[in-house]
Amino acid sequence: MNNRPDRKLPRRVRRLSFFDKCVFYGTVSITGAAVMMVELLGTRIIGPYYGVSLIVWSSLLSVSLLALAVGYYFGGVLADRKTIFRLPHAVFFAAVTISLIPLVSEAVQIFCNPLGLRFGALSSAFILFTPCLVFLGMAGPFVIQMATQQVEDVGSTSGSVYAISTVGSVFGTLLLGFFLLPLFGTHAILLVLSLLLACLAFGLAIYTNIHRRFSVATLAVVVFVGGSAVWQLQNGARGGAMQGYEVLFEQETHYGWVRVVDQPKKNIRWLMSDASTIGAEDNRSGRxxxxxxxxxxxxxxxxxxxxxxxxxxxxxxxxxxxxxxxxxxxxxxxxxxxxxxxxxxxxxxxxxxxxxxxxxxxxxxxxxxxxxxxxxxxxxxxxxxxxxxxxxxxxxxxxxxxxxxxxxxxxxxxxxxxxxxxxxxxxxxxxxxxxxxxxxxxxxxxxxxxxxxxxxxxxxxxxxxxxxxxxxxxxxxxxxxxxxxxxxxxxxxxxxxxxxxxxxxxxxxxxxxxxxxxxxxxx
Incomplete structure (x- = not known):
């Protein structure tokens, strides 16, 4: 008689296919890059109003870390439950909320202005960037859950997800700082980033067999945001007259948002960098x-x-x-x-x-x-x-x-x-x-x-x-x-x-x- 306890047979597992790895690791690398790009572009959104200072950086970093922590937590909770909200939804709503930032940034900062420099900057950063960073933070837990459902090596898979996400963040930081920001405006970059995430959400919806109506909605967002991005790239790099002012020159660089602005009523020409006047002259005398x-x-x-x-x-x-x-x-x-x-x-x-x-x-x-x-x-x-x-x-x-x-x-x-x-x-x-x-x-x-x-x-x-x-x-x-x-x-x-x-x-x-x-x- 065999008195040995029954042993569980090893669970049959399979390794992720090359295509699966491309989908999962590509997703976390793109969302990781998006996180850092949103963080860095945040200074260009609220910097002209509140100044680029330690206060603004502290506000952005605090909001970013808090939002990502919330995203990690709720992403993990939702990933373990059989809800209709899945990875494509998280990426989709990240795209939508990023595309809204250029539209609402002015109103948000004016609304928060009575709170003063510190709490105004912190509140503006919280309202503008928390939603998209929460959704971007959800992507990692969803990918880990999907990738480890069918494999045994959970630890190494999770480690790979976090490592590749971090590499994506590094790539996004360098791409933005070294190449994109000196060439394109903040709003145009945000819209292109939103477009990229919307396309990713559309591809993930197909990959995960999400309901057809979601795929159609995602495609509609892709078309809308893509059109907005093209318009920004063609027309948004230069300003026109603004409430009695004429913008003669405008360029965003590594160091600030530089503009030359004429004020015809006073015959003054201003040179501005972010929220500072660094030059002014009388248009008649040049003094x-x-x-x-x-x-x-x-x-x-x-x-x-x-x-x-x-x-x-x-x-x-x-x-x-x-x-x-x-x-x-x-x-x-x-x-x-x-x-x-x-x-x-x-x-x-x-x-x-x-x-x-x-x-x-x-x-x-x-x-x-x-x-x-x-x-x-x-x-x-x-x-x-x-x-x-x-x-x-x-x-x-x-x-x-x-x-x-x-x-x-x-x-x-x-x-x-x-x-x-x-x-x-x-x-x-x-x-x-x-x-x-x-x-x-x-x-x-x-x-x-x-x-x-x-x-x-x-x-x-x-x-x-x-x-x-x-x-x-x-x-x-x-x-x-x-x-x-x-x-x-x-x-x-x-x-x-x-x-x-x-x-x-x-x-x-x-x-x-x-x-x-x-x-x-x-x-």
């Missing part, structure tokens, strides 16, 4: 209109005989022309090639020295000459690039100054004592590198102002030329005495400026809307 430039263009009076200057942040290039009138040849560094192009084509910028395109930290290290004057004028997206204001960066600029040379730093902030800490922090950081400092404001009596710091290793004094008396008389009410005590030293390791400048960023956005109009912040 620069940004208030701080009236102070900075007088810099040669503090350094008689100056021959060479360096401008960090080109803008519309007006300062180059201003310095040329004093016989000063100016090299310029500009991170965004579209800004340099716009300055030449639309603001009659005529270089008097080299124009170097690239990040200032990198380019300055490569410079092998010294200057009499350096102007640090970097402001974009409603915020300063704070890595350019650290003690280390200021020290690097000092090495490019000739003995007795002057560094001028433009910084936006408030003049009220209770809001002066960011300005004091810049003053303290400059004082760590230079023995002498003078500070001016662009508009006396205005609480929100451009601060122009002039620092040197020699006393910062006006020329003794008789004509300098008029300059001294004009500058006198603009001199602003700042005690750096109470400020925080800004370093590469510790840089709290973005937090300290929160109130400034919110106020600047309000000023921009009042000056240029809310519609200018949207595509």
């Amino acid at each position: 620069g209109l940004l208030a701080y430039q009236a102070v900075v263009r007088l810099l040669p009076w503090f350094k008689p005989g100056a021959k060479k200057a360096l401008l960090v942040g080109l803008g519309a290039g007006h300062l180059v022309g201003d310095f040329q009138r004093y016989g000063v040849q100016t090299d310029a560094i500009e991170i965004d090639p579209a800004v340099a192009h716009a300055a030449r084509e639309f603001f009659d910028f005529q270089p008097t020295g080299k124009v170097l395109v690239g990040d200032a930290r990198y380019r300055i290290k490569q410079l092998d000459e010294q200057y009499d004057l350096i102007v640090h004028d970097c402001f974009t997206g409603g915020a300063e690039p704070f890595h350019l204001l650290s003690q280390e960066m200021i020290g690097e600029l000092k090495t490019k100054l000739k003995p007795g040379g002057i560094l001028a730093v433009n910084f936006v902030g408030f003049t009220e004592a209770e809001k002066l800490k960011p300005v004091k922090s810049i003053a303290l950081t400059l004082d760590q590198n230079f023995a002498y400092r003078k500070t001016y404001v662009a508009m006396p009596e205005e609480p929100f102002n451009d601060f122009i710091f002039m620092v040197s290793d020699a006393p910062v004094l006006l020329s003794e030329h008789p004509a300098a008396e008029n300059v001294a008389h004009w500058l006198a009410p603009r001199e602003f005495h700042i005690n750096a005590e109470g400020g925080e030293l800004i370093t590469d390791d510790y840089n709290p400026l973005e937090y300290l400048q929160m109130a400034k960023a919110e106020h600047y956005r309000d000023v921009l809307v009042a000056r240029v109009g809310e519609s200018i912040l949207f595509r």
